[in-house]
Amino acid sequence: MRLLLNVIWLVLSGFWMALGYTLAGVICCILIITIPFGIASFRIANYALWPFGRTVVDRRDAGAGSLLGNIIWLVFAGFWLAIGHVVTGIALCVTIIGIPLGIANFKMIPVSLLPLGREIVRVP
Template identity: 80%
Template sequence: MRVLLNVIWLVLCGFWMALGYLVAGIICCILIVTIPFGIASFRVANYALWPFGRTLVERRDAGVASVLGNVIWIIFAGWWLALGHILTGIALCITIIGIPLGLGNFKMIPVSLVPLGREIVPAP
């Protein structure tokens, strides 16, 4: 079932969401100071391509730098990506078949806002 949901996800919205994260990652990697943001964006782009069967957990070793980085991320890129997830999730929830995909989109909003200090792991 996860494979089927992931394939449908990839076709309907996963590719476009991952593309948004890739663009944000490339922009962040242009400057040396923002490379950690770019790496986090690439990690979330991978998650946006194939989200079912994986989950997010907070890293125990994340500190104050992650919090400050997340504040900067929210201001410059996070809210745009979260808005993309909200709009795509609403559009997918219009149909009955799209409801699980829309809920998957809503599940990705927190990581689009605060990607630093999070880790993507296989779901139990």
């Protein structure tokens, strides 16, 4: 079932959301000081391509740097990426088949807003 949902997700919204995260990552990597944001963005782009069967967990060793970085990320990229998730999630929830995909889009909003101090792990 995860494979089927991931394939449908990839076609309907995953590719475009991953493209948005990749664009944000490239922009962040152009400036040397924002390379950690770029790496986080690339990690989330991978998650946006294939989200079913994986989840986001908080890292316990994340410190004040993650908090400061998340605030900067929220202002410059996170807000816009979260808007993309909301719009895509609403559009997917219009149909019955798209409801699980829309819910998955809504579940990605917290990591798109505050990506630092979190990691993506496989669900057993």
